[in-house]
Amino acid sequence: MEHLVVSEKRYKIPFFEYTLPESIEYGKFRLLLGEDYNNRNFRRACIAEFVAMMFFVVMCCGCAMVTLNLSNPNLMMVAASFGFGIMVLAQFVGPLSGGHINCAVSFALFLGGRVSLVRCTCYTFSQMLGSVLGAFFLWAIFGNNWPAARAFGSNSWNESNFSGGQVFLAEIIGTMLLVYNVFATIDIPTVGGGPLGVFPIAMSVMVSHLFLLPIDGCSINPTRSFGPSLVAAMAGISGNYYHQQYMFWFGPLIGAAITAIIYGKFSIMSNAQASCDLLTYRICTIETKEASNERGYGGCYFHG
Numbered sequence: 001m002e003h004l005v006v007s008e009k010r011y012k013i014p015f016f017e018y019t020l021p022e023s024i025e026y027g028k029f030r031l032l033l034g035e036d037y038n039n040r041n042f043r044r045a046c047i048a049e050f051v052a053m054m055f056f057v058v059m060c061c062g063c064a065m066v067t068l069n070l071s072n073p074n075l076m077m078v079a080a081s082f083g084f085g086i087m088v089l090a091q092f093v094g095p096l097s098g099g100h101i102n103c104a105v106s107f108a109l110f111l112g113g114r115v116s117l118v119r120c121t122c123y124t125f126s127q128m129l130g131s132v133l134g135a136f137f138l139w140a141i142f143g144n145n146w147p148a149a150r151a152f153g154s155n156s157w158n159e160s161n162f163s164g165g166q167v168f169l170a171e172i173i174g175t176m177l178l179v180y181n182v183f184a185t186i187d188i189p190t191v192g193g194g195p196l197g198v199f200p201i202a203m204s205v206m207v208s209h210l211f212l213l214p215i216d217g218c219s220i221n222p223t224r225s226f227g228p229s230l231v232a233a234m235a236g237i238s239g240n241y242y243h244q245q246y247m248f249w250f251g252p253l254i255g256a257a258i259t260a261i262i263y264g265k266f267s268i269m270s271n272a273q274a275s276c277d278l279l280t281y282r283i284c285t286i287e288t289k290e291a292s293n294e295r296g297y298g299g300c301y302f303h304g
Helices: 040-067 075-097 103-111 117-142 164-187 199-216 222-234 247-265 289-295
Strands: 004-006 010-012 019-021 023-026 029-032
Touching: 029 103, 040 075, 040 117, 040 222, 075 199, 103 117, 103 164, 103 222, 103 247, 117 222, 164 199, 164 247, 222 247
Parallel strands: none
Antiparallel strands: 004 023, 010 019, 023 029
């Protein structure tokens, strides 16, 4: 009979006096909870997520603002900027943090037993701060009166064209496409992304944007949506983005959770790989847990 197994090893929660067990297991289901955060690699990983999200908002949301101001705007240009933006950023932050650059990805990897709850939470706050800083840079560059996408690329939808339920479903589907590619690429590099590396993940971001841009501007990334919406509200820019912000958290996070659960049930991993503690697979090589921890990959490498 299956029963709950709680790890005896415990770690302190950041900024609190409480502790968390390293992991809990129930049958084949395993969650990583606590980990040692008081080290250089962990701090470096959080800073990497902060910097990557800052660049992501500036470059990708900035591209949307510039492109949509053209006389003949092309959605492919905007979608490509987000897709290739992820590919470029994951290339330099991947070895430092795993290159999540999206709290929905972090959440899915936590539910999938790849990263700890502590790391997932710290990455989320790091990404939120980076998103806000990036949006401040956009405000400084474009000001309050830019004629197109003037809310710094904030997500919103026209309530006369789409209902909340329609947008919710679309965000779930777009996020699921991304997260499936993340799991498939990192679990078995030769069967998933293979020599293409992060490219399939980047392309899933681009395809999701082509689908979702006409609907709600495409989030599939709650922390990317957070900063522009907050700064646009601070700048006094009118729009639906601030009271619709909840959708761009619930939709992607629920989509990520559904994907993690389904993928866990029908995983392409072999039994030998599934037994690895942190499942730290690189794109072209599989490393040991010790080597990955020394480099601070955070349980995975190259995510969108």
